[in-house]
Amino acid sequence: MSPLNRFLTGNASWFLAVGIQSVLFSWLVTMVLHESPARVGVAQMATLLPVLLLLLVGGGLADRHGGARIASVAQALSAIPPLLLALTIVLNQLTFGAMLVYGVAMGCLQAFVTPARDGLLNDVAGSSVQRTVMLASLTQFACQIVGVAIAGLAGKTGAEPLLIVQALIFMAGAVALRGLAGSARRPGIDGRNKDHPGLLHAIVEGARSVWHSRPMRFVCLQNIAMGFFFMGSFIVTSPLLVREQFAGSAADLSLVNGVNAAGLALTILLMLRFGEATWPGRTLLLSQGIGAAVLLLGGLAPSLPLFVAVMFFWGICGGFAMTMARTIVQELAPPEQRGRIMAFYGFTFTGAGPFGALLNGTLVSAFGAQGALMMVSAAMIAVMLIVGLNSPLWDLRSHHLSAGTR
Numbered sequence: 499m500s501p502l503n504r505f506l507t508g509n510a511s512w513f514l515a516v517g518i519q520s521v522l523f524s525w526l527v528t529m530v531l532h533e534s535p536a537r538v539g540v541a542q543m544a545t546l547l548p549v550l551l552l553l554l555v556g557g558g559l560a561d562r563h564g565g566a567r568i569a570s571v572a573q574a575l576s577a578i579p580p581l582l583l584a585l586t587i588v589l590n591q592l593t594f595g596a597m598l599v600y601g602v603a604m605g606c607l608q609a610f611v612t613p614a615r616d617g618l619l620n621d622v623a624g625s626s627v628q629r630t631v632m633l634a635s636l637t638q639f640a641c642q643i644v645g646v647a648i649a650g651l652a653g654k655t656g657a658e659p660l661l662i663v664q665a666l667i668f669m670a671g672a673v674a675l676r677g678l679a680g681s682a683r684r685p686g687i688d689g690r691n692k693d694h695p696g697l698l699h700a701i702v703e704g705a706r707s708v709w710h711s712r713p714m715r716f717v718c719l720q721n722i723a724m725g726f727f728f729m730g731s732f733i734v735t736s737p738l739l740v741r742e743q744f745a746g747s748a749a750d751l752s753l754v755n756g757v758n759a760a761g762l763a764l765t766i767l768l769m770l771r772f773g774e775a776t777w778p779g780r781t782l783l784l785s786q787g788i789g790a791a792v793l794l795l796g797g798l799a800p801s802l803p804l805f806v807a808v809m810f811f812w813g814i815c816g817g818f819a820m821t822m823a824r825t826i827v828q829e830l831a832p833p834e835q836r837g838r839i840m841a842f843y844g845f846t847f848t849g850a851g852p853f854g855a856l857l858n859g860t861l862v863s864a865f866g867a868q869g870a871l872m873m874v875s876a877a878m879i880a881v882m883l884i885v886g887l888n889s890p891l892w893d894l895r896s897h898h899l900s901a902g903t904r
Contacts, residue, residue: 501621501622501678502622502630504622504674504675504677504678505615505618505619505622505634505674505675505678506633506634506637507670507671507674508569508570508573508615508671508672508674508675508678509615509634509637509638509641509671510637510641510671511573511641511667511668511670511671511674512573512611512615512668512671513637513638513641513642513645514641514642514644514645514648514667515576515645515664515665515667515668515671516608516642516645517641517642517643517644517645517646517648517649518645518646518648518649518660518663518664518667519580519604519645519649519664520642520645520646520649521645521646521649521650521652522649522652522657522660522661522664523541523545523597523600523601525649525652525653525657526592526597526657527541527594527597530592530657531592531593531594531597533594540598541594541597541598541601544597544598544601544602544605545601545602545604545605545608546605546848547602547605548602548605548606548608548609549605549608549609549612549848550845550848550849551609552606552609552610553609553612553613553844553845553848554613554704554705554838554842554845555609555610556568556572556609556610556611556612556613556614557613557614557617557704557838557839557840557842558704558838559610559614560610560613560614560617560838561617561704561834561835561836561838565614565615565617565618565621565678565836566614566618566675566676566678567676568610568611568614569610569611569614569615569618569675570672570673570675570676570678571672572607572610572611572614573607573611573668573669573671573672573675574668574669574672574676575607576604576607576608576611576665576668576672577664577665577666577668577669577672578603578665579600579603579604579607580600580661580662580664580665580668581661581662581665582600583596583597583600583657583661584657584658584661584662584665587656587657587658587661588658612844613838613840613844615675616824616828616836616840616843616844617836617838617840618675618678619631619634619828621833622678629770631821631824631825631828632766632769632770632821633770635762635766635817635820635821635824636763636766636767636770639759639762639763639766640763642759643756643759643763648660648663703835703838704835704838704839704842705842707831707832707835707839708839708842708843711830712889712890713779713826713830713889713890713891713894714826714827714830714831714839714843715889716885716888716889716890716891717782717823717826717827717843717891718827718842718843718846719846719881719885720782720786720823720881720882720885721823721843721846721847721850722846722847722849722850723850723877723878723881723882724786724819724847724850724878725846725847725848725849725850725854726850726853726854726857727790727854727857727874727875727877727878727881728789728793728816728854728874728878729847729850729854729855730853730854730855730856730857730858730859730874731793731854731858731870731871731874731875732758733855734855734858734859734862735858735861735862735867735870735871735874736754736809736871738862738867739796739805739867739868739871740754740802740805742866742867743867743868744801744802744805753806754805754806754809757806757807757809757810757813758809758810758812758813758816759813760810760813761809761810761811761812761813761814761815761816761817762813762814762816762817762820763817764813764814764817765813765814765815765816765817765818765821766817766821769817769818769821775822776895777892777894777895778822778825778826778894779822779826779889779890779891779892779893779894780891780892780893780894781818781822782818782819782822782823782826782891783882783885783886783891783892784818785815785816785818785819785822786815786819786878786882787879787882787883787886788815789812789815789816789819789878790875790876790878790879790882791875791879792808792811792812792815793808793812793871793874793875793878794871794872794875794876794879795808796808796809796812796871796875797867797868797869797870797871797872797875798868798872823843824843826891826894827839827840827843828840857874858870858874861873861874
């Protein structure tokens with residue numbers, strides 16, 4: 499199996515298993531344990547906080563010891579929590595505390611898998627990083643959809659067999675990623691960089707490299723804005739709008755989420771079909787600005803079908819934006835710092851998400867779901883105008899990236 503295929507297999511297995519987890523975790527906490535909304539929120543936070551706290555550490559370790567080694571070990575260890583949770587259910591010992599332990603464990607492991615895997619992308623991409631980013635993104639969205647569909651069987655099969663399947667998928671991906679070390683040509687893969695600085699210094703050095711690179715700095719700035727305004731809109735405002743404005747059901751909310759993911763996947767397919775973007779920075783700015791304008795229209799949608807259409811087109815814009823942002827950072831990051839820089843890039847989005855959720859919840863309480871959606875959309879448009887007018891992204895061509903333009 500080629501290094502690229504091993505990388506994509508590891509990527510696919512992770513997101514397939516995580517797709518299963520996203521549904522099973524919520525189902526066990528809300529439907530099986532019948533926990534209150536506040537405790538459901540605490541349980542979800544248990545999976546998120548370790549990622550925020552450890553993501554930069556994971557990136558530093560990936561650069562220090564090798565992305566393939568860290569990713570494969572962490573993904574193999576990810577098989578343990580589902581198996582222990584399945585045993586807990588079999589023994590009729592499932593409790594809220596057990597779910598918190600499971601959530602924290604999976605969050606910690608994700609913090610090490612994600613930057614290590616992202617740091618490997620350039621090493622397996624060959625001459626076309628942008629195309630590999632698109633393939634990885636398409637794999638992510640497709641496998642998450644399949645994983646969610648598999649987890650939908652929990653009502654019939656129970657959680658135990660699905661948790662075992664989840665563990666086996668994690669293990670299969672770990673084997674594929676471990677095989678990358680044997681085909682390594684760079685320290686970033688095989689971890690043979692013996693003169694690497696200390697972990698804390700490595701993390702600070704990665705953040706400093708991002709700050710000193712104007713393109714990467716502004717990409718991370720828009721990434722923070724996307725996490726702050728867009729993630730909060732998706733996980734807080736959109737469900738509340740479906741429930742309160744359109745009196746929607748769980749099926750309606752599922753439809754909204756599904757068409758958004760379909761828009762993301764369609765974008766990746768189109769880019770794979772018609773080729774790479776010559777102006778990745780320009781594509782990023784336009785897609786984020788248009789996406790914000792589309793979401794603003796969602797705040798004015800008079801019916802659920804129109805809101806569903808808005809979410810589909812918003813997904814299309816998001817597909818362009820996510821791919822271009824990741825491509826720019828992947829190609830500008832120095833090879834010896836790629837793991838920690840990709841960790842910092844992911845941290846800017848993930849770290850802003852909880853605060854964005856809080857902001858959107860506050861705005862919904864004060865101005866209603868539609869008003870909140872329009873306000874954050876207008877704020878995102880303002881941010882993209884500031885980034886576009888003050889950054890070099892508009893004039894950033896793809897051949898500049900390969901030359902390492904700062």
